[in-house]
Amino acid sequence: MNIFMAVIKTLSHFIIDIGTKRSIVPPFFSLTQVITFDTPIDINDRGTVRKMKLNEVAERMYSVGGYNFNHFLAMSLAPLCVEVIIRAYHWMTNRTITNQFKHDYKLASMLALGHSITMSGNVMKMWLNGWSPLAFNYSQMTIESSQVTRDLS
Structure with missing residues:
Protein backbone atom coordinates (compact mmCIF):
# COMPACT_ATOMS: atom_id res chain seq x y z
CA MET A 1 0.00 0.00 0.00
CA ASN A 2 1.30 3.47 -0.75
CA ILE A 3 1.53 6.29 1.81
CA PHE A 4 -1.45 8.18 0.38
CA MET A 5 -3.81 5.24 0.84
CA ALA A 6 -2.46 4.63 4.36
CA VAL A 7 -3.25 8.23 5.34
CA ILE A 8 -6.72 8.01 3.76
CA LYS A 9 -7.49 4.78 5.63
CA THR A 10 -6.30 6.26 8.93
CA LEU A 11 -8.40 9.42 8.50
CA SER A 12 -11.47 7.39 7.54
CA HIS A 13 -10.92 5.23 10.63
CA PHE A 14 -10.91 8.41 12.77
CA ILE A 15 -14.08 9.73 11.16
CA ILE A 16 -15.95 6.43 11.52
CA ASP A 17 -14.93 5.89 15.16
CA ILE A 18 -15.77 9.40 16.38
CA GLY A 19 -19.47 8.52 16.55
CA THR A 20 -19.03 5.24 18.45
CA LYS A 21 -19.43 4.89 22.22
CA ARG A 22 -15.75 4.20 23.00
CA SER A 23 -14.36 6.27 20.10
CA ILE A 24 -10.57 6.19 19.77
CA VAL A 25 -7.66 7.18 21.98
CA PRO A 26 -6.55 10.85 21.85
CA PRO A 27 -3.37 11.57 19.86
CA PHE A 28 -0.20 10.20 21.50
CA PHE A 29 -2.24 9.14 24.57
CA SER A 30 -1.26 5.50 24.08
CA LEU A 31 2.37 6.46 24.80
CA THR A 32 1.38 6.73 28.48
CA GLN A 33 1.25 2.93 28.61
CA VAL A 34 5.06 2.76 28.76
CA ILE A 35 5.32 5.19 31.72
CA THR A 36 5.00 3.24 34.96
CA PHE A 37 5.82 5.63 37.81
CA ASP A 38 3.53 6.11 40.82
CA THR A 39 0.97 8.92 40.87
CA PRO A 40 -0.67 10.63 43.87
CA ILE A 41 -3.99 8.95 42.99
CA ASP A 42 -5.13 6.20 45.39
CA ILE A 43 -7.08 3.11 44.33
CA ASN A 44 -8.71 0.38 46.38
CA ASP A 45 -7.25 -2.79 44.86
CA ARG A 46 -9.09 -5.77 46.42
CA GLY A 47 -9.17 -4.19 49.87
CA THR A 48 -5.66 -2.74 49.71
CA VAL A 49 -5.27 0.99 49.10
CA ARG A 50 -2.30 1.70 46.88
CA LYS A 51 -0.99 4.42 44.58
CA MET A 52 -1.90 3.97 40.94
CA LYS A 53 0.76 3.92 38.25
CA LEU A 54 0.46 6.39 35.37
CA ASN A 55 -0.27 3.69 32.80
CA GLU A 56 -3.15 2.42 34.99
CA VAL A 57 -4.58 5.92 35.31
CA ALA A 58 -4.47 6.44 31.55
CA GLU A 59 -6.07 3.06 30.90
CA ARG A 60 -8.88 3.74 33.38
CA MET A 61 -9.40 7.24 31.96
CA TYR A 62 -10.01 5.74 28.53
CA SER A 63 -11.88 2.55 29.45
CA VAL A 64 -13.99 3.74 32.41
CA GLY A 65 -13.92 7.52 32.45
CA GLY A 66 -14.75 8.24 28.81
CA TYR A 67 -11.57 10.19 28.05
CA ASN A 68 -11.49 9.48 24.33
CA PHE A 69 -11.10 11.41 21.09
CA ASN A 70 -14.55 12.97 21.44
CA HIS A 71 -13.57 14.31 24.87
CA PHE A 72 -10.25 15.48 23.42
CA LEU A 73 -12.08 17.44 20.69
CA ALA A 74 -14.37 19.07 23.26
CA MET A 75 -11.41 20.00 25.47
CA SER A 76 -9.66 21.49 22.42
CA LEU A 77 -12.09 24.41 22.46
CA ALA A 78 -10.12 26.24 25.20
CA PRO A 79 -6.77 26.32 23.33
CA LEU A 80 -8.64 27.04 20.09
CA HIS A 115 -1.46 29.31 26.75
CA SER A 116 0.52 29.46 30.02
CA ILE A 117 -2.37 31.20 31.77
CA THR A 118 -4.80 28.65 30.37
CA MET A 119 -2.51 25.79 31.45
CA SER A 120 -2.30 27.22 34.99
CA GLY A 121 -6.10 27.32 35.02
CA ASN A 122 -6.01 23.67 33.96
CA VAL A 123 -3.81 22.80 36.95
CA MET A 124 -6.10 24.77 39.27
CA LYS A 125 -9.15 22.93 37.87
CA MET A 126 -7.45 19.59 38.59
CA TRP A 127 -6.58 20.74 42.14
CA LEU A 128 -10.16 21.86 42.82
CA ASN A 129 -11.44 18.48 41.59
CA GLY A 130 -9.17 16.53 43.94
CA TRP A 131 -6.51 15.86 41.27
CA SER A 132 -9.05 13.97 39.17
CA PRO A 133 -7.32 12.92 35.94
CA LEU A 134 -10.54 13.55 33.98
CA ALA A 135 -10.25 17.27 34.78
CA PHE A 136 -6.90 17.37 32.99
CA ASN A 137 -6.99 19.18 29.64
CA TYR A 138 -4.63 17.03 27.59
CA SER A 139 -5.19 19.07 24.44
CA GLN A 140 -4.04 22.24 26.23
CA MET A 141 -0.86 20.47 27.32
CA THR A 142 -0.11 19.34 23.77
CA ILE A 143 -0.68 22.85 22.44
CA GLU A 144 1.48 24.38 25.20
CA SER A 145 4.35 21.95 24.60
CA SER A 146 4.20 22.49 20.82
CA GLN A 147 4.16 26.28 21.38
CA VAL A 148 7.28 26.08 23.58
CA THR A 149 9.08 23.83 21.09
CA ARG A 150 8.19 26.10 18.19
CA ASP A 151 9.40 29.20 20.11
CA LEU A 152 12.70 27.56 20.99
CA SER A 153 13.52 26.79 17.36
Whole structure:
Protein backbone atom coordinates (compact mmCIF):
# COMPACT_ATOMS: atom_id res chain seq x y z
CA MET A 1 0.00 0.00 0.00
CA ASN A 2 1.30 3.47 -0.75
CA ILE A 3 1.53 6.29 1.81
CA PHE A 4 -1.45 8.18 0.38
CA MET A 5 -3.81 5.24 0.84
CA ALA A 6 -2.46 4.63 4.36
CA VAL A 7 -3.25 8.23 5.34
CA ILE A 8 -6.72 8.01 3.76
CA LYS A 9 -7.49 4.78 5.63
CA THR A 10 -6.30 6.26 8.93
CA LEU A 11 -8.40 9.42 8.50
CA SER A 12 -11.47 7.39 7.54
CA HIS A 13 -10.92 5.23 10.63
CA PHE A 14 -10.91 8.41 12.77
CA ILE A 15 -14.08 9.73 11.16
CA ILE A 16 -15.95 6.43 11.52
CA ASP A 17 -14.93 5.89 15.16
CA ILE A 18 -15.77 9.40 16.38
CA GLY A 19 -19.47 8.52 16.55
CA THR A 20 -19.03 5.24 18.45
CA LYS A 21 -19.43 4.89 22.22
CA ARG A 22 -15.75 4.20 23.00
CA SER A 23 -14.36 6.27 20.10
CA ILE A 24 -10.57 6.19 19.77
CA VAL A 25 -7.66 7.18 21.98
CA PRO A 26 -6.55 10.85 21.85
CA PRO A 27 -3.37 11.57 19.86
CA PHE A 28 -0.20 10.20 21.50
CA PHE A 29 -2.24 9.14 24.57
CA SER A 30 -1.26 5.50 24.08
CA LEU A 31 2.37 6.46 24.80
CA THR A 32 1.38 6.73 28.48
CA GLN A 33 1.25 2.93 28.61
CA VAL A 34 5.06 2.76 28.76
CA ILE A 35 5.32 5.19 31.72
CA THR A 36 5.00 3.24 34.96
CA PHE A 37 5.82 5.63 37.81
CA ASP A 38 3.53 6.11 40.82
CA THR A 39 0.97 8.92 40.87
CA PRO A 40 -0.67 10.63 43.87
CA ILE A 41 -3.99 8.95 42.99
CA ASP A 42 -5.13 6.20 45.39
CA ILE A 43 -7.08 3.11 44.33
CA ASN A 44 -8.71 0.38 46.38
CA ASP A 45 -7.25 -2.79 44.86
CA ARG A 46 -9.09 -5.77 46.42
CA GLY A 47 -9.17 -4.19 49.87
CA THR A 48 -5.66 -2.74 49.71
CA VAL A 49 -5.27 0.99 49.10
CA ARG A 50 -2.30 1.70 46.88
CA LYS A 51 -0.99 4.42 44.58
CA MET A 52 -1.90 3.97 40.94
CA LYS A 53 0.76 3.92 38.25
CA LEU A 54 0.46 6.39 35.37
CA ASN A 55 -0.27 3.69 32.80
CA GLU A 56 -3.15 2.42 34.99
CA VAL A 57 -4.58 5.92 35.31
CA ALA A 58 -4.47 6.44 31.55
CA GLU A 59 -6.07 3.06 30.90
CA ARG A 60 -8.88 3.74 33.38
CA MET A 61 -9.40 7.24 31.96
CA TYR A 62 -10.01 5.74 28.53
CA SER A 63 -11.88 2.55 29.45
CA VAL A 64 -13.99 3.74 32.41
CA GLY A 65 -13.92 7.52 32.45
CA GLY A 66 -14.75 8.24 28.81
CA TYR A 67 -11.57 10.19 28.05
CA ASN A 68 -11.49 9.48 24.33
CA PHE A 69 -11.10 11.41 21.09
CA ASN A 70 -14.55 12.97 21.44
CA HIS A 71 -13.57 14.31 24.87
CA PHE A 72 -10.25 15.48 23.42
CA LEU A 73 -12.08 17.44 20.69
CA ALA A 74 -14.37 19.07 23.26
CA MET A 75 -11.41 20.00 25.47
CA SER A 76 -9.66 21.49 22.42
CA LEU A 77 -12.09 24.41 22.46
CA ALA A 78 -10.12 26.24 25.20
CA PRO A 79 -6.77 26.32 23.33
CA LEU A 80 -8.64 27.04 20.09
CA CYS A 81 -10.26 30.12 21.65
CA VAL A 82 -6.89 31.32 22.95
CA GLU A 83 -5.35 30.95 19.49
CA VAL A 84 -8.25 32.64 17.65
CA ILE A 85 -8.56 35.58 20.06
CA ILE A 86 -4.83 36.34 20.24
CA ARG A 87 -4.22 35.90 16.51
CA ALA A 88 -7.27 38.03 15.63
CA TYR A 89 -6.12 40.76 18.03
CA HIS A 90 -2.62 40.64 16.59
CA TRP A 91 -3.93 40.80 13.03
CA MET A 92 -6.26 43.75 13.79
CA THR A 93 -3.57 45.78 15.56
CA ASN A 94 -0.75 44.97 13.13
CA ARG A 95 -2.13 44.99 9.59
CA THR A 96 1.15 45.74 7.90
CA ILE A 97 2.32 43.13 5.47
CA THR A 98 5.54 41.60 6.73
CA ASN A 99 7.84 38.88 5.54
CA GLN A 100 6.09 35.60 6.43
CA PHE A 101 9.40 33.86 7.03
CA LYS A 102 10.38 36.34 9.74
CA HIS A 103 9.63 35.19 13.28
CA ASP A 104 7.09 37.46 15.00
CA TYR A 105 8.30 37.66 18.60
CA LYS A 106 5.35 39.72 19.85
CA LEU A 107 2.84 37.17 18.59
CA ALA A 108 4.92 34.29 19.97
CA SER A 109 5.15 35.91 23.41
CA MET A 110 1.40 36.67 23.48
CA LEU A 111 0.55 33.09 22.52
CA ALA A 112 3.00 31.67 25.07
CA LEU A 113 1.52 33.87 27.82
CA GLY A 114 -2.07 33.05 26.82
CA HIS A 115 -1.46 29.31 26.75
CA SER A 116 0.52 29.46 30.02
CA ILE A 117 -2.37 31.20 31.77
CA THR A 118 -4.80 28.65 30.37
CA MET A 119 -2.51 25.79 31.45
CA SER A 120 -2.30 27.22 34.99
CA GLY A 121 -6.10 27.32 35.02
CA ASN A 122 -6.01 23.67 33.96
CA VAL A 123 -3.81 22.80 36.95
CA MET A 124 -6.10 24.77 39.27
CA LYS A 125 -9.15 22.93 37.87
CA MET A 126 -7.45 19.59 38.59
CA TRP A 127 -6.58 20.74 42.14
CA LEU A 128 -10.16 21.86 42.82
CA ASN A 129 -11.44 18.48 41.59
CA GLY A 130 -9.17 16.53 43.94
CA TRP A 131 -6.51 15.86 41.27
CA SER A 132 -9.05 13.97 39.17
CA PRO A 133 -7.32 12.92 35.94
CA LEU A 134 -10.54 13.55 33.98
CA ALA A 135 -10.25 17.27 34.78
CA PHE A 136 -6.90 17.37 32.99
CA ASN A 137 -6.99 19.18 29.64
CA TYR A 138 -4.63 17.03 27.59
CA SER A 139 -5.19 19.07 24.44
CA GLN A 140 -4.04 22.24 26.23
CA MET A 141 -0.86 20.47 27.32
CA THR A 142 -0.11 19.34 23.77
CA ILE A 143 -0.68 22.85 22.44
CA GLU A 144 1.48 24.38 25.20
CA SER A 145 4.35 21.95 24.60
CA SER A 146 4.20 22.49 20.82
CA GLN A 147 4.16 26.28 21.38
CA VAL A 148 7.28 26.08 23.58
CA THR A 149 9.08 23.83 21.09
CA ARG A 150 8.19 26.10 18.19
CA ASP A 151 9.40 29.20 20.11
CA LEU A 152 12.70 27.56 20.99
CA SER A 153 13.52 26.79 17.36
